[in-house]
Amino acid sequence: MFYALHSVFVFMFGTIFGSFFNVCIYRLPLEESVVAPPSHCPKCNHPIRWYDNIPILSFIFLRAKCRDCGTKISIRYPVIELITGLGFLWMWIIYGLSVQAFVGVFLFSCLLIATVVDIDHQIIPDEVSLGGLVVGLILSFIFPAIHAQQIWWKGGVQGLVGALAGGGIIYITGVVGDFVFKKESMGGGDVKLLAMIGSIVGWQNVLLVFFLAPVLAVPLGLYLKFVKHEEVLPFGPFISVAGWIAFLWGEPIIYWYLNGMRFS
Ligand SMILES: [Zn+2]
Structure with a gap:
């Protein structure tokens, strides 16, 4: 039971990093800062609200669309978050803390x-x-x-x-x-x-x-x-x-x- 709880926590921790990696993947090749400005919609530039920026879940709740302008959000954002979460979980399962x-x-x-x-x-x-x-x-x-x-x-x-x-x-x-x-x-x-x-x-x-x-x-x-x-x-x-x-x-x-x- 405790192990399952820990696993979920490690996975979620990983998806938060995955969310940041999405920013890195988008901005590093453009030579943009990865810390500022905060995440915004690439189409309408509206800042993304914190509750719309929850890894994987927000993508599902928003039905893959920007809340402000309705632009489609790429499936790869939640996929990167999922992969990162699984990567963290994988390491934790075989190597522990x-x-x-x-x-x-x-x-x-x-x-x-x-x-x-x-x-x-x-x-x-x-x-x-x-x-x-x-x-x-x-x-x-x-x-x-x-x-x-x-x-x-x-x-x-x-x-x-x-x-x-x-x-x-x-x-x-x-x-x-x-x-x-x-x-x-x-x-x-x-x-x-x-x-x-x-x-x-x-x-x-x-x-x-x-x-x-x-x-x-x-x-x-x-x-x-x-x-x-x-x-x-x-x-x-x-x-x-x-x-x-x-x-x-x-x-x-x-x-x-x-x-x-x-x-x-
Ligand atoms: Zn938008």
């Missing part, structure tokens, strides 16, 4: 914002990638346990090595790709995003992300190219999904892969 859960929630949030903004605008905001990298490095020093270390500076070094490994390998790939294909193949946003992920998951896991992301991207890339005849495929969402997989299951995947090779 712990540093690992906090780090997981932080990474999940960064990857979610990066994914949606990259799909919309083909960019990844520096606030998420570089800002996330700084936070990731600070967390590595404060909580060396996230890199399976006990001493603060060893955790920090692991975070740094992870960031350099992630950013470095994709940067070098980009340079080689530009040389081979004679056109820009990898965006700078991807470099910074992978560096951020590396600072949190460490160098072994970030290499897994580097190899896993293209595997995830290829099927959709081929589909878009040959069925929809679209060339542009943002890579950030695949890096993000691979980063999340590596955060959750990196160690068993790497163990399975290395042992599979050894015994086959």
